[in-house]
Amino acid sequence: MIAVEDLSFTVNPGEIVGLLGPNGAGKTTTIRCVASLLQPTSGHVILNGHDVTDDPVAAKRALAFVPEVPNPYEMLTVMEHLRFVAAAYGTEEEMGSAEQILRRLDLWEKRFELGASLSKGMRQKLACACAFVHRAEVFCFDEPLIGLDPKGMRELKSMMVERREQGNAILISTHMLDTAERLCDRVIILNRGKLIEEGTVAELKERLSSSADSSLEDMFLALTEVIED
């Protein structure tokens, strides 16, 4: 079975790109290929100028990845997670920013708690904190907002925007179309492993001849239902 086929896209520095699609469209597979967790059977993934197959270590040094369902180490505290990630990326000097990141994500009070004792939302926040604690150039988020409380969602979105302003490239897979519409500079819509549409929301409206007040959700449903039919 082919999960993703003939997919080609670029995320530029200083850009947030949303990866959208119904369940089973291939979003997670795509993101996992970018994170070099899966090997594409053909083609290349270039991260910050490095091919993830040929030079995975250099490519991953530039990458921060947040999985869909984060599984923290049960026997590591919140702070120890950050310390390990900083050591893995060789950026221990960045640990100075750990307090600020944890405070913003409401994790500072829980910094000495073990991963096993964290709730689902807290685990998600911890994975995001680990992504922001090193000097990543490219961020890959797989459904990062699921399980977060409203304050956490807002804080995470604002952290993403800040990173965009600092010139980082951000790829987010999400089902939250209203968030994607407001947050992303461009969207890529996948269905059954194939790219069916790509561009800004305005470009999509123009191409699909949608009315000015139609939302990304309307266009998404129209596109994916046409394909289904």
Added chain:
Amino acid sequence: MRAIALLSALKFKNSIRTLFSDPRKLVPLVILLCFAGLYMGLIAFGLNHASSTEAPGKGVLDPQIFAAIAFLLLVLVSAAAIDTGLGDSLLAFGMSDVDYVFPSPISRRVVLAYKLPSLTLYSASNGIFVLIMISILRLATRSPIKLGVNDHQPGWVSVLGLFLCIGTFMNLAMYISVRVPDRKNYHRVLTTLILLSLVGIGAVALRGGVEGVIAVANSSILRTLFEPANLAATILQHSQPFGPPLAYLALFYSASLIPMFATNANFYEQSIVSTERMGALRKAAKGGYASLLAANAAKYKHKSTKEYTLRPFGTGSTALFWAHLCAAAKKPMSNFFGPALIGLGAGTIVAVNLGSVPEAAYIVLPIIILYSAMLFLATAKTASENSIRRRELMSPLPIKAWHGVAANLGVPWIAVVLFCLGIVTPLAIAHNANWPIMVWAVLINFPIIVASRMVLQYITVLGYPDLADKVQQFLAMFMFQLFSMPLLIGEVILCVPGLLLKSGWVGSIGLLCFDIPALVILLTLAGKITEKAVATGEPVSLWATIRKRS
């Protein structure tokens, strides 16, 4: 490497801290360490001295037969190690590793090195298992520890030799796991080859007797193919100075690490598949019955188009038993036909040996029975774990708790009975000496003894239900062994009259008088503990249940 070392150190530090803050984990661990220390001390120092008074070759078992058995056992364990490499388990990491280590810029070689301690531990535990089997063989045959000329071999040499031998094959297995992405067919071929080899050895034993088996073990092809096993067997025999074989084994072990670390193959994808499969099952087990069913369905993808595998029958706990039977019938070979056929094969070997070399048969039968009991208990443990996680579904059902326990353990126990039927059929047909008592003991005593252990295991699983906690699982295993001791002691004492009167029937009836009430008591206890488990959903201690009852 520094990051991985830091990760391991932090995990270890926190595990120890958690362990010391929980007396329920700490106390059994202290007892376990004392036992392990005592045992290792005996192996290292005590046994040699204890046995030094015995003359070489005094025991029932000829040193040549012992050497052949030791080598073949090691070949089997080595082949099983390679077989493991072709399966899923070696490449399974923790879900946390997939999320945090795999996407990080830590090289794949370092990630493999991170896996090495658990691989080493696995090899060491297998080595100790083989050593225990060999010790049992020596005790059962009253063979002296010193079978050869070398009187000064310390006990730790055998442990180290076995570890290096099994470790070599485990490292090769790991290399295969990393290098060969699609291993399913190779796995099937190797498993078939192992089974065929066993059948072949059985056939040789039938035709050529013990001499035939010795000839197989001495075949130069087999010795060359499994040179590390050959060296380890040499060490076990104490027949020559241990230095050279131990040095060669160390060389083999070091060499086996080279291909593993020389390859830079991307094993992450296969590893994620294995890890997610195990993680899903583990999570599902915690999440309850429906999610466990979903995870199992995703794993096996059964293609049956029939509504039911077996026609529904019974109400209450019988219906529950039917549900388990229905599930087991979807894999009839492993659940029903397999045990019966293995029993038949083992029974045939024993029946033939009873005719030609009765001493060997009296050794082989208990070994087969002991080993199969361990396998059946492992199956029953899985069944217990799955059943206990179905509390959410089970608690509203109008079934008496102990009936539920019996229904949950019914299917694994049927496999035991089928295995026993397989063993006794050739014995009954061959009409060898003492066959009625042997058939009776295998068909009646053994299933009841195993049933009581199964229920005991169910109780320990209730006490240590967290599958994700490896320390807890290790302690559960130990507590099971500890609580089995009184049963074993009782059984041994009740065998004494039979031994004194030289009557197997007296021994067997004595055992039944002990094991049947023990089984009833354990079932009742398991039921009580299950009721408590349903109410609280937390681990339940045996002590708490007994205290509440009184």
